[in-house]
Amino acid sequence: MTGEVIALGAxxxxxxxxxxxxxxxxxxxxxxxxxxxxxxxxEAAQPAPDRWRTIAKWLGMSVTAMLLAGxxxxxxxxxxxxxxxxxxxxxxxxxxxxxxxxxGDFFSQERAMIGDQARLGAISGVQAANLRGAxxxxxxxxxxxxxxxxxxxxxxxxxxxxLAPQIARGALAATAVGIPVDAYEKAALLTSELVTxxxxxxxxxxxxxxxxxxxxxxxxxxxxxxxxxxxPRTPGxxxxxxxxxxxxxxxxxxxxxxxDGKTVxxxxxxxxxx
Amino acid sequence: xxxxxxxxxxxxxxxILSIEGDIDMATADALRAALEDALAxxxxxxxxxxxxxxxxxxxxxxxxxxxxxxxxxxxxxFVHARRLEWLLEAxxxxxxxxxxxxxxxx
Numbered sequence: 001m002t003g004e005v006i007a008l009g010a011x012x013x014x015x016x017x018x019x020x021x022x023x024x025x026x027x028x029x030x031x032x033x034x035x036x037x038x039x040x041x042x043e044a045a046q047p048a049p050d051r052w053r054t055i056a057k058w059l060g061m062s063v064t065a066m067l068l069a070g071x072x073x074x075x076x077x078x079x080x081x082x083x084x085x086x087x088x089x090x091x092x093x094x095x096x097x098x099x100x101x102x103x104g105d106f107f108s109q110e111r112a113m114i115g116d117q118a119r120l121g122a123i124s125g126v127q128a129a130n131l132r133g134a135x136x137x138x139x140x141x142x143x144x145x146x147x148x149x150x151x152x153x154x155x156x157x158x159x160x161x162x163l164a165p166q167i168a169r170g171a172l173a174a175t176a177v178g179i180p181v182d183a184y185e186k187a188a189l190l191t192s193e194l195v196t197x198x199x200x201x202x203x204x205x206x207x208x209x210x211x212x213x214x215x216x217x218x219x220x221x222x223x224x225x226x227x228x229x230x231x232p233r234t235p236g237x238x239x240x241x242x243x244x245x246x247x248x249x250x251x252x253x254x255x256x257x258x259x260d261g262k263t264v265x266x267x268x269x270x271x272x273x274x
Numbered sequence: 275x276x277x278x279x280x281x282x283x284x285x286x287x288x289x290i291l292s293i294e295g296d297i298d299m300a301t302a303d304a305l306r307a308a309l310e311d312a313l314a315x316x317x318x319x320x321x322x323x324x325x326x327x328x329x330x331x332x333x334x335x336x337x338x339x340x341x342x343x344x345x346x347x348x349x350x351x352f353v354h355a356r357r358l359e360w361l362l363e364a365x366x367x368x369x370x371x372x373x374x375x376x377x378x379x380x
Contacts, residue, residue, distance in 0.1 A: 162300040169328065189361070192330040196299045241331035241365055248364045 008055075008066070009043040015059050016041075030054055049137050063138060064110050064117075064131060110135055149178035149270070154211040160199050160224065165192040168209045168222075175211045176218060183268045186249045187218055190266045193242035194222040197264070202226025204261065216270055223263040230255045230264060277301070279325070280308045288318050290353075294325030297333035306336045313340060317347050320376065324354035334361055341372035349374035 016026045027037035039045035056063040118128040154175040204224035212219045250266035278301045279294040341350035355375045
């Protein structure tokens with residue numbers, strides 16, 4: 001790589017002085033501990049990759065430019081990229097395969113810039129591959145706001161039988177691939193409870209299970225032809241558990257009654273784990 | 275559905291009853307029968323839930339029922355029971371005295 005190398009520490013200090021901020025204020029803006037920020041300015045420590053995007057934005061430059069200018073990529077990473085020469089093509093292919101995520105604008109711009117720089121001869125092929133690898137790590141570490149699951153729906157009528165809870169859980173497993181484990185475990189449990197309640201109490205020949213997965217929310221509707229009462233009871237070894245668990249574990253839940261039956265639904269807000 | 279698998283090991287102390295598979299309304303009756311048989315012969319057994327791939331209230335009812343019928347032989351003990359603990363807590367029953375959850379690996 002050619003061009004002026006300006007260490008990140010100096011860049012941070014210049015920007016901070018430009019904005020007229022103290023180190024403490026800058027640290028607050030970047031959402032890091034003051035000590036960490038001070039060490040960055042002193043070049044005694046480097047920010048972890050999951051911070052790069054925030055820092056680059058604060059500096060008013062792209063991540064790629066910041067990495068190139070500050071030589072933030074370590075010698076080890078450069079060596080790794082060199083050693084994996086034949087894999088470079090594969091790396092960019094698998095990268096492209098994952099580039100259809102919606103927050104990809106930032107990343108596709110960065111990738112385009114890397115490509116341009118490489119074509120112009122400003123950076124070597126190894127450096128380009130290296131930067132692509134770094135970008136992939138950033139994308140991983142800064143996880144897209146809407147998580148890694150794909151929205152989808154499932155609706156199925158099944159016979160009311162002791163096997164129905166397992167069938168419904170299987171449908172949930174297929175529909176909710178990729179959601180946070182915590183939400184998945186709650187959803188699997190409550191799906192099982194609602195379908196079990198229907199089998200035991202509703203005396204309906206069928207059960208409809210509908211699962212809707214949005215970017216921010218998972219909803220499960222369990223409907224049947226029953227008109228039985230729905231109310232949580234104190235759990236004991238004779239039962240009364242299902243709705244207690246529903247009330248405790250679902251983000252929201254409710255009952256809709258119709259002349260010809262009812263629907264009990266649960267919703268879970270999905271947030272990307274930090 | 276695959277049937278639950280239960281196996282009782284007598285060559286360790288205390289004896290360990292391992293359960294494998296999904297515990298829900300489809301398997302709860304079989305579990306109840308097998309658990310009560312095992313407890314009748316081996317009252318000091320510890321139930322190992324490591325192989326349990328799913329557990330809902332149908333299973334908790336079986337465990338609570340078996341524990342309640344022990345009549346003064348102490349609480350029914352479990353290992354690898356993270357999921358059981360979570361369910362009891364969600365239902366507000368984590369202080370229940372008829373069930374004891376031992377530390378992992380105990």
